Amino acid sequence: MTHARQRPIQVVAHRGASEEAPEHTLAAYRKAIEDGADALECDVRLTADGHLVCVHDRRVNRTSNGRGAVSALELSDLAALDFGSWKSRDASGRPRVEEPDWEHRPEDREATSVLTLERLLKLVCDAGRRVELAIETKHPTRWAGQVEERLLLLLKRFGLDAPTAAEDSPVRVMSFSARSLHRVRAASPTLPTVHLTQFVSPRLRDGRLPVGVRIAGPSIRIVRGHPACIERLKQSGHQVHVWTVNEPEDVELCVRLGVDAIITNRPRAVLDQLGR
Ligand code: G3P
Numbered sequence: 001m002t003h004a005r006q007r008p009i010q011v012v013a014h015r016g017a018s019e020e021a022p023e024h025t026l027a028a029y030r031k032a033i034e035d036g037a038d039a040l041e042c043d044v045r046l047t048a049d050g051h052l053v054c055v056h057d058r059r060v061n062r063t064s065n066g067r068g069a070v071s072a073l074e075l076s077d078l079a080a081l082d083f084g085s086w087k088s089r090d091a092s093g094r095p096r097v098e099e100p101d102w103e104h105r106p107e108d109r110e111a112t113s114v115l116t117l118e119r120l121l122k123l124v125c126d127a128g129r130r131v132e133l134a135i136e137t138k139h140p141t142r143w144a145g146q147v148e149e150r151l152l153l154l155l156k157r158f159g160l161d162a163p164t165a166a167e168d169s170p171v172r173v174m175s176f177s178a179r180s181l182h183r184v185r186a187a188s189p190t191l192p193t194v195h196l197t198q199f200v201s202p203r204l205r206d207g208r209l210p211v212g213v214r215i216a217g218p219s220i221r222i223v224r225g226h227p228a229c230i231e232r233l234k235q236s237g238h239q240v241h242v243w244t245v246n247e248p249e250d251v252e253l254c255v256r257l258g259v260d261a262i263i264t265n266r267p268r269a270v271l272d273q274l275g276r
Pocket residue numbers: 014041043056136196217243263
């Protein structure tokens with residue numbers, strides 16, 4: 001079955017334009033905005049001194065020239081690291097991306113420094129057009145509410161914590177943790193939340209989400225393997241935001257099923273495929 005969609009499918013840049021540029025850097029997000037992405041996805045973690053930074057892994061080893069857990073490092077420690085060079089060459093020195101549209105320029109340090117959520121919010125606010133932000137809380141249980149608390153305080157500073165209506169909000173909070181989403185909704189009931197999942201629970205199979213959540217965030221594997229589940233979610237009135245959709249045939253499937261957002265490492269390629 002093909003579902004009617006109220007709004008055009010949204011193209012969300014996963015960790016920025018992360019196929020080409022180093023994920024979670026200003027360089028990757030600037031490129032995503034240039035590429036025409038409708039929204040940006042980012043993961044957030046707390047540093048040892050309480051700053052929210054955009055880093056996917058628990059440790060910085062993969063995406064920087066440093067070592068250690070984000071939670072054990074202070075912002076000043078992270079600021080000394082280079083989060084860009086790893087993307088240019090692999091361990092054997094070969095370029096990772098052939099003919100990248102993004103070039104590592106060491107003189108533009110900010111572009112590949114650790115990215116705070118505050119800086120990313122500023123980028124979005126200064127974009128000159130509407131660019132939405134999908135913020136994922138990582139390992140929120142460990143911090144007993146601190147991630148959400150800091151997040152909401154920061155959003156408040158930008159006037160983004162309490163939209164008048166969920167559907168108008170340029171920011172949404174995503175998590176694999178229903179508890180994290182619950183904390184966000186308890187403090188800010190109109191901020192939209194997205195329940196991320198990579199497994200098909202009986203609840204999801206029935207097209208249901210945790211109480212209060214309106215947006216489902218299934219992996220593309222779920223969409224491929226259980227399209228009926230996506231149809232049920234849509235029939236129940238939920239939005240569906242799918243990650244991480246990089247292959248043209250998966251984009252096609254998402255369009256056919258009427259999903260609301262495609263989260264991708266290659267926003268320009270997906271926009272091209274959608275004729276935008
Ligand atoms: O957008 C959701 C997706 O990012 C979840 O997986 O591991 O890439 O954060 P991960």
